[in-house]
Amino acid sequence: MVLASTKDIYLILPEIALLVTAAVVVIVDAYSRKRGSFLNILSSIGVIVAAYLNFKLYGDHGYAFGSIIYRDKLAYFANYVFLFCAFITCFYARDYLLRENRDYGEFYALVLFATLSMMFVASSASLLMFFLSLEVVSVCLYALAGFVRDRDLCVESALKYLLVGAFSAAFSVLGMAMVYYAAGSLDISAISRADITPFLAVGLVLFAVSIFFKLSAAPFHFWAPDVYQGAPAPVTGFMMTAAKAAIFFFVVRFFMMALGVKELWLSVLIFVSVVSMVIGNFSAIRQMDVKRLLAYSSIAHAGYAMVAIASGTKYGEVATVFYAVAYCLMNLGAFAVISVLAGKDERYVNLEDLQGVAVEHPVLAAALGVFLFSLAGMPGTIGFISKFYAFAAAFKAGLYGLVLFALINSAIAAYYYLKVVYYMFMREPKKSINVQVGVATGIAVLLLVAVVIQSGITPDYLFNFARMSLP
């Protein structure tokens, strides 16, 4: 077999652009170790170049490197999502890193490496490729989670993430081994053609467990609150959004498009979805730490997305993809605001510390309010559009009970999002929290607010883009 043809290289140009950027960032950082250099701009430019290449390639289908990478519209669409998350994260993280005296180029390089591996995750045509790229993503995220290494919570977060990552990788590998034995191949197309034997089914379930782990879906969610609470806010924002979106895209590609949602899957999915919603929502109600609260909310959101996945139809595929996008936008925004409000060393992440913050920082508080209302599924925001479509898709597939359950759950969930709004807007400020909003963070937050509201009121463009990207 030829090692790589021009076509192969051509199809992964966006990834190469990111790789080059990451390398340049590290080199520039090594030669000019002076504080406050604008590496965020440099990496953002790299991301934009990658996005441009992605744009040029959009519509160029085909396998690359034998049959381990498959590029289709879904892959390119997914690339846009990851690139957007990376762009926002790199762009505003500089403010945070400067404040924490951690303005090292590694941060940007790690984010870029993670992003390019996510791009491979979303376009992998073989379970092996999926596993390898996911491990690269995870390794980058372990390092990022512990980036502020003298903060205990951070280190704890990184360690926990590492242990759980290893644990879920074990499931993954075992499952893949059984699948390989049963189907004779790890290629997705071959697996989808194989007869379902008990051996294959068990292998797939084990593999699915590792996916549930990564999606922090209950009952495989135990790591999520600690990890998301401990990691630095911009990192949490990034790993909660882009990394999960990558898995969602793969789920659409593998479980929905190739395998199809059948009886056994359906009951597994409904179970996981219901449990995630219940555990996520009811645990979030009691949380007083904003980051922890959002971590539980993300468990519940995995449950909502699972409602769309369970429908197993074309509508469901679109709904899942759109849900992933909406979820990324809302959470990125929320964590961007939190990264500012938390102050130095992230001291003010408790709701009691944030009380009355709207008096001093009305715009920041209002922005966080928009993201929270969007997470709660308030019409006029992208959160509603995505939830509506996810539920509508499941409804059409006849999952009435599940949709009813999800609807009631989203009403319950409104409570804890409101609780944050209540602390920010309706309490008198106890002490003045002295935080400064960096220019980059301000731009990123306003951009996300605009996108969340715009896509909530006129979702046509984004929605059609997502729909066109699915075959």
Added chain:
Amino acid sequence: MEMGNFPILSVLTFFPLVGVAIIAFINRENVNVIRWTAFVISVIEFIISIPLYFAFKLGTPQFQFVEKLPWIKSWGAYYYMGIDGITLFLVLLTTFLTMLSILASWSINKRVKEYMISFLFLETTMIGVFCALDLLLFYLFWEVMLIPMFLLIGVWGGPRRVYAAIKFFLYTMVGSVLMLGAIIYLYWMHYKATGTLSFELMELLKLKLDPRVVPFLFLAFALAFAIKVPMWPFHTWLPDAHVEAPTAGSVILAGILLKMGTYGFMRFCMPFFPAAVQKFAILFLALAVIGIIYGALVALVQEDIKKLVAYSSVSHLGTCMLGLFALNLQSVSGGLLQMINHGISTGALFLLVGMIYDRRHTRLIKEYGGIAKVMPIYATFFMIAVFSSCGLPGLNGFVGEFLTLLGAFKTYPLFAVLGATATVLSAAYLLWMYKRVFFHEITNPENMKLKDLNLREFIIMVLIVIPMFWIGLYPKPFLERMQPSVEAFIKLAKGEKSVVYQMEGRKVNLASLISEKLER
């Protein structure tokens, strides 16, 4: 008067947002500038809404001032606005009460900028709810409305404001999500029947539904609206929200937001599911009557004037529901008119309670007594509002209540008789309260120093008293504008779906009612 193609409803809906934008750029220290800007915006808004009344075509159930633009094309959702005889006065009431409420908010000193922004934003969403003829658009306004109201109660309310605000929000949210489920069901059923995606009211009204699911859908919609009305077992959020909300918040809550519940019944719940209306009519009539009597009895023993007025709302809205479910021309017209009346008279009572609260910072009846002597003008206006609320002939309350009971008596005499106790009981609790607050000697020395109404308050009261006399003495312009739409509503709620075509302004075509894939 010709309106041409002027998109008056969109202008009405979004003009307050212009005010929001302007206020956002005013320095928060310039409190007076902010107040005046908000007030001027709301006055202009009211003036823009007046032509609706004059340009409204009589004698047709058609939707008027219709605007229809594609909104979310891939979902078949339209930006579809229009009003008929049912919503015309609700829209006018909204612009009118918002204007007065802003004028009554001069006593707000805390975070005035955010207050006025919330208030104007609230106005946008309220008008949107009444004008939207596309279910998705309606749901958008319906839900978004919660945010400014939540903030108004929670930030500027009384001591237990947070509890009240969260209770209000969650109660409404629970109702709405079930309604959303029902909307999704209708949406897919329509798609199944016709192959086109649509959230349009008119299209969905033509659907023939599976009789087994109709009761569930009806109850899903009814729960959302019954919470908002509020009907009897779902009313518990109301006293909390009313008592804790700032004066202007209570006025809007009682005057407009509660009407959205009854409006929802008229526009969506009952026309969509006529079969279920028949089935559940007795249940809802009974709940309405329980609400009437329960609200009145509880109001009788209240010590807090504002709470008394709040419970009187439960009672009055029960009358509206009685009228709607009795389903004849008199009762429904009466119920609809009673919605407007309640907005005006209860609005006036809340405004008056707010004025005395600003002076004494208490609303307990026992703190007062004999204040008619020191505040004669205030006492006069209070008297008019009380009479209007308890239905004295010559004032608005009488016309609405009388028509409702008259109509209800024709179809359900027992419920009408029970409902008629409301007139007696409301006179009892209101006049007894009036007696204890205004007559006798002044026992509390603090009341000696009370100042009578100032010019601003006087203007507010004069403005709100005008429609009381107008409707009371000459209700014809109101009733004749409502009548065709009310008739159409009754036919729909009785299952005559062909009326939809009249409402659309198309020729009646019975064969093309959506039961099979005949149309398109």
